[in-house]
Amino acid sequence: MKINQYLLILLMLPFFNCASRKFKDVPYTKGISKTDSLKLNVFEPRQPSAEKLPVIIFVHGGNWNTGDKDTYGLIGRNFAKRDVVTVIPSYTLSPKANFDTMAKQIAEALQWTEAHIADYGGDPNQIYLMGHSAGGHLIALISTNPKYLETTKAIKGVILDDAAGLDMYSHLQQQPPKSENNYKTTWTEDPEQWKAASPIYFLSEAAPPFFIYVGTKTYQSIKIQNAAFLERLNKFQPKVSPIYLKKKHVPMVTQFFWPWSDRYEEILGFIGLK
Incomplete structure (x- = not known):
């Protein structure tokens, strides 16, 4: 079945x-x-339905030490086909960078998007991460x-x-970082840096709206940290309830390679296109 799905995607690539x-x-x-300069890919629809379209900045995973923006082009094309301008940035991976450098780079990708996405038909006032x-x-x-x-109003x-790493302070206290996977870098x-790296400790009323997927077959650490x-x-967004899917960690992202994935309709609903 999976082979047939891949063949179908290959046949549909000219349409994308x-x-x-x-x-x-x-x-x-x-x-x-x-x-050196960091680069990003932008995907826009060829025949947009409006002058200004919503924007998604997609940031790839890979344990902070692997991954490449070019792997996820199908996600960019699948969103663009649905009138969502999509930006997929690269960022410096460990051991050449730590979490703080990576976060600063993604923040700069957001700032670039605010300043330039109108050139690609995107609305700088409708940016989703x-x-x-x-x-x-x-x-x-x-x-x-x-x-x-300085402000998260653009998000x-x-x-x-x-998502991984939502509470690295608790996780690394139980499993201190080792050289394996470049975690020491x-x-x-x-421990103060572990806390500074953990989004859970910075949640407040100022946080943008969240939409969350969690795999029921994913890593236990991801389940625990997402629950916390x-x-x-x-406390700040009482209506947020994750969508749980019967998938392992990697299939949670590869599902977006399929243009018929139900996830696209769910996300379009979240950003107000459905």
């Missing part, structure tokens, strides 16, 4: 290309090296910790897809 336009490797800020796994952590962090943005909503060995995050979030 006709329905959307991709702008690849647009520089948005300087990288770690003075000679979406992230899977480590990407979910980074968007939750910049949406809650005031260190990263109309936050979509967490099986990503999180440091300072939701309990605290509900």
Whole structure:
């Protein structure tokens, strides 16, 4: 069945290309090296239904040490086909960067989007953040910790897809960071930094609206941290209730590769297009 689905997607790729336009490797800020720049991809519909369309910035996961924006082009095209301009940024991975540098870079991707997305048919007043796994952590962090943005007014909503790292302070107290997976670099060995990295401790009435997916077959640490995050979030946003899906961690994002996924209709409802 899965082989048939992949074959169907391959057959439909020309349609996706006709329905959307991709702008690849647009520089948005300087990288770690003075000679490097971080880049993003933008996807816009070829025949938009309005002059200004809502925008989703999708941030990929990969345990903070792997991943590539170009892997997720189908997500950009699937949203663009539905009249959502989509931005997919790269960011510096561990061990070349820690969580703080990554979060600052994603905040800069948001600022670039505010300043330039109108050139691609997007509405800078309708920007939503979406992230899977480590990407979910980074968007939750910049949406809650005031260190990263002077104001979160530009963020109309936050979509967490099986987000990791929502309470690294509690997690790393039980399982201190090791060199494995570059965790000593990503999180440091300072408990104060673990807390600063944890979005759960920065939730407040100022937080943007959240929309949350959690896999019932995902990693136990993700289940625990999402449950704790939701309990605290509900003090400020009592109507938020996660959508639980019978999936493991990776399928929670690959489901978005399928253009017929029900997730798109749910997200369109969240951003006000349904």
